[in-house]
Amino acid sequence: MTSAGVTDAVAPPPALSRSDRAVIGVLLVATFVVILNETIMGVALPVLLTELNVTAAVGQWLTAGFLLTMSVVIPVTGYLIQRVPTRVLYGIAMSLFSAGTLLAALAPGFTVLLAARVVQACGTAIMLPLLMTTVMTLVPVARRGAVMGNISIVISVAPAIGPAVSGLVLDQYGWRAMFWVVLPISVTTLVLGLRWVTRIGESSSAPIDVLSVVLSVFGFGGLVYGLSNIGHGGGAGSTATLWASLAVGVLGITAFVLRQVALQRHERALLDLRTFASRTFTLSSALMMITMGLLLGVVTILPIYTQNVLLLDPLATGLLLLPGGLLMGLLSPFVGRLYDRVGPRLLLIVGTTATSASLWFATSFDGSTPAALVLVFHLTLSLGLAFTFTPLFSAGLGALPARLYSHGSAIFGTTQQLAAAAGVALLVSVMSARAAELAASGQPTASADMGGMHSSILLAAIISVVAVAGSLMIKGGKAESPA
16 A cells, blocks of 8 residues: 555656746747847858948957847846846847847848847847746746756757858848848747736845946956957957956956945845855856857857868858757757756766767868768767756756845856857967968968867867866756755
8 A cells, every 4th residue: 555655755746837838938939039049140240241341340249249238238137037027027128139130120231230239139138047037936846957958958959050040041031031030939929928927936126236237237248348359350459458358357347246245245236146155056157157168169160160171151051050959959858857867967977078079079170071070070069068058057056045046047147158258259269370370381271270270179178178077076966956
């Protein structure tokens, strides 16, 4: 005979209500759209430079300005999520994104397009922390891995398929069509969200600390601005601006941290840094930064290799990267269910090892490497990332008390933007410097580009070993409820 106690012990965790599933579903779709939009600009940039008649140094602001705005807005989202009703905040985020998308589609020139990207970024910055906080609040501990697997689809697949979508649309319809394709989806999710999204958690009425906002603008904005400009050249004046931006960023972040520590005593922090009292959250955040930096850096330099060295066109490059994105999408829910069973450590060891192995494999590439081997590399890299993102999100946020979920989500988002800027800046700078050195020695352009790519991938492979070591330090065993 089975006792009630035993029956309770083996009973499956409670299922989400229909309304909760609807809320999470619409937030997932909305977040996927805004992150996809963040990554479609890379392949389109050469076309935009020609059609808008701007230089590369000016045109890169379409990406750098987006990242800069994200880095300024995300630190404020932890505060906003706790103080603004969920439906209202969602409406603001998707309205900003939709308005920016419409403005971009209609933009008559570069200045308006840049302004549109800034408006889009304001909405994008709110969505991912809002999604993660909602999931951590609504989903029972025993089911979080599976739901976080769906979030990992958003985080990993959207950047992976961005180049393919961009290349296909550009090839057939031109750059404005990229925004016309996104617009109806964003408007639809806005309308559905306003109908289904309800208040999540309790709101607080504490006033915002204006000084913290100012310090975050100078700190995170200065650092991302400086990192985004590494490797763009421009002479002594540009170098001075670069170092000045980095200095302002470091000083601003230092002052911001000190200010938050002081405000935490009165529960008024813009970004509550007591999240870092959790060893698991701190390690997960650090590993997420390394992984995100490698992902965005490699995704940036790989098309340069395929187009400049292997002589593939943008559409072929996008299609080459598409299977990896689809693989991540297929694996992420499976990894999420595994997380609910075995916890983070085993999955992270598999994921970081596969990621590192793929990068070491890519160090053997040269100008005659078949595209099929590049595909194998990207598929292996994608497999490794699929086994990495979900455990990091789930273990990191799951280690926090519920009152810190919004701040933990905002910190994840902020550090990812910093890591993205740093990863792209570091790998592109190494590639550019090595390529310039080889070109100066008389090597052909393709050989110089190949040498630059090899040095950049070698550095990424070395950094990936740190992630493997870090995965061994994450708490093992099954996922547990936060203290």
